[in-house]
Amino acid sequence: MTETRQWGFSEEELASLPTVYRPDLLQDQVVVLSGGGSGMGKAMAYLFTRLGAKVMICGRREEKLAETRDGIRRLLGRDIAIMPMTIRDPDQVDALMDRTIAEFGRIDHVVNNGGGQFPQAAIDFSKKGWNAVIDTNLNGTWHMMQAAAKRWRDRGEAGSIVNIVAYVERGMPQAAHTCAARAGVIYLSKTVATEWAPLNIRVNCVAPGTVATEGFNVYPPEATARFADTNPMRRMGNAWDVAEGVIYLVAPSGKFITGEMLTIDGGMQMWGTVWPGGVPEHFNVV
Numbered sequence: 625m626t627e628t629r630q631w632g633f634s635e636e637e638l639a640s641l642p643t644v645y646r647p648d649l650l651q652d653q654v655v656v657l658s659g660g661g662s663g664m665g666k667a668m669a670y671l672f673t674r675l676g677a678k679v680m681i682c683g684r685r686e687e688k689l690a691e692t693r694d695g696i697r698r699l700l701g702r703d704i705a706i707m708p709m710t711i712r713d714p715d716q717v718d719a720l721m722d723r724t725i726a727e728f729g730r731i732d733h734v735v736n737n738g739g740g741q742f743p744q745a746a747i748d749f750s751k752k753g754w755n756a757v758i759d760t761n762l763n764g765t766w767h768m769m770q771a772a773a774k775r776w777r778d779r780g781e782a783g784s785i786v787n788i789v790a791y792v793e794r795g796m797p798q799a800a801h802t803c804a805a806r807a808g809v810i811y812l813s814k815t816v817a818t819e820w821a822p823l824n825i826r827v828n829c830v831a832p833g834t835v836a837t838e839g840f841n842v843y844p845p846e847a848t849a850r851f852a853d854t855n856p857m858r859r860m861g862n863a864w865d866v867a868e869g870v871i872y873l874v875a876p877s878g879k880f881i882t883g884e885m886l887t888i889d890g891g892m893q894m895w896g897t898v899w900p901g902g903v904p905e906h907f908n909v910v
């Protein structure tokens with residue numbers, strides 16, 4: 625994993641970064657968190673654990689999940705549960721929810737953070753590439769949402785969902801597949817936030833801007849070199865900025881918030897362009 629350390633926090637940092645939240649804020653609350661083996665998901669796994677929650681993380685690669693679990697055990701003295709799986713498969717999602725309930729007794733929160741994309745001009749997308757991004761970010765997120773909501777309804781329990789998306793209102797050149805998927809998730813969330821309000825299920829989104837994580841390894845160095853200049857603050861965000869935003873929504877601070885999107889992007893929604901594959905000549909005007 626050493627090559628990924630150029631981005632993101634070390635385990636020691638995640639265990640000790642200051643937080644605005646009190647240590648028992650989420651005592652014994654149960655969270656299912658996708659993509660917990662790296663980046664923002666790993667930061668969330670540490671923060672939820674530090675705030676007293678019981679945590680189940682999932683992702684495709686077991687070794688990444690085990691690294692998060694082992695770090696938390698070593699540095700925080702707490703055990704979390706891990707389950708290697710893909711959110712693209714509804715049967716595996718059902719198994720994840722059932723295993724969490726079997727292990728921890730219930731589920732209080734689901735954070736759909738697992739996902740990703742690759743930078744490419746839309747005109748060149750292969751069918752397989754398009755399908756991979758849609759199936760992960762839109763379908764995978766939906767499988768998780770529906771599986772959790774059915775259990776909350778059937779068990780008569782309240783719940784909250786946070787979906788990690790992206791700010792899509794200006795489009796996303798070189799990321800049209802993920803823009804389509806994230807736009808789908810945002811409006812899906814707004815819709816079921818209304819449908820599920822009588823079930824005491826809240827549904828919100830968090831839209832990060834350029835946030836320095838291991839996920840940046842998928843972008844060329846000439847693109848990541850510009851990422852700090854894609855917002856008026858002229859710096860990148862970090863995984864802790866996003867993790868603390870997620871906690872605000874799931875904790876009692878968010879109890880009257882549903883169907884909302886919290887944008888954590890240093891102002892990128894107002895000013896700045898990303899071009900994750902590098903700026904084409906035609907647009908290199910500044």
Ligand SMILES: CCCCCCCCC/C=C/C(=O)SCCNC(=O)CCNC(=O)[C@H](O)C(C)(C)COP(=O)(O)OP(=O)(O)OC[C@H]1O[C@@H](n2cnc3c(N)ncnc32)[C@H](O)[C@@H]1OP(=O)(O)O
Nearest residue numbers: 740741742750752753756757760790799834839840898900
């Ligand atoms: C929201 C943020 C805003 C994006 C714009 C803002 C950017 C700055 C902010 C950064 C935001 C981030 O999200 S940070 C990154 C988050 N993390 C990641 O994206 C990690 C990498 N992504 C993933 O692993 C994703 O899950 C995903 C892309 C869907 C991969 O799914 P799979 O495992 O099925 O993928 P693969 O098997 O590798 O590839 C499937 C096919 O996809 C196509 N494909 C894959 N990589 C390709 C590539 N580099 N160039 C062309 N095509 C590619 C090929 O057709 C592949 O088939 P073959 O040809 O047969 O192989």
Ligand SMILES: NC(=O)C1=CN([C@@H]2O[C@H](COP(=O)(O)OP(=O)(O)OC[C@H]3O[C@@H](n4cnc5c(N)ncnc54)[C@H](OP(=O)(O)O)[C@@H]3O)[C@@H](O)[C@H]2O)C=CC1
Nearest residue numbers: 659662663664683684685710711738739740834835837839
């Ligand atoms: N960093 C940024 O600037 C931004 C990131 N985002 C989004 O935030 C989320 C977290 O990204 P970040 O932490 O930066 O990047 P990472 O690549 O570190 O995190 C993505 C995580 O998702 C998991 N994942 C991917 N596909 C699946 C799948 N099919 N089933 C289950 N888990 C899966 C990965 O694990 P594994 O490969 O083992 O499955 C990985 O742990 C992603 O959805 C990303 O697209 C949005 C806007 C900006």
